[in-house]
Amino acid sequence: MRNLVAFLLLLLSSACLYAQGAEPDWKKMDFLIGKWVAVGNEGGPGSGQGEATFDFQLNKKIMVRHSYAQYASGPRHDDLLVIYAEEAPRAIYFDSEGHVIRYKIAFPAAESVVFESDGTQPGPRYRLSYWMEKQSLKGKFEIAPPGAGSQYKTYLTWTSRKQ
Secondary structure: OHHHHHHHHHHHHHHHHHHHOOOOOOHHHHHHOEEEEEEEEEEOOOOEEEEEEEEEEOOOOEEEEEEEEEEOOOOOEEEEEEEEEOOOEEEEEEEOOOOEEEEEEEOOOOOEEEEEEOOOOOOOEEEEEEEEEOOEEEEEEEEEOOOOOOOOEEEEEEEEEEO
16 A cells, blocks of 8 residues: 555656646747847838847746737737747747737747647638848748648748847
């Protein structure tokens, strides 16, 4: 009986440690940390201004991007992107227009990250890419219509400078 209790305690403590998870490895996304101010954009809603801030929260368990864009042709767009680690890095996006997008994350090159909608939701697919080019953070948002697979069309591109 004593061995059974010891085994159950060991099993429970192992489960608790697993549930806490290991510290996410943020090295591949460190280049994003900071406040970025848009200095130019093309496509989609037209010219505008905006900024994004990437920082860690919850004792570095998650990375959060707060972003806004103000376009001449419409209302201000605010959004929130929460990046977290499960078995692989993932993200979930919310915006002021009511969109919710679940992303898988890939790292195609150094100082480059791609967020691609995971395909579990009906409707279009989305891809959000960031990469460093010299001292600028470049970005691109693409949309693939339902049934188009990975045939994305660029909706918006932008360049940001660290403030």
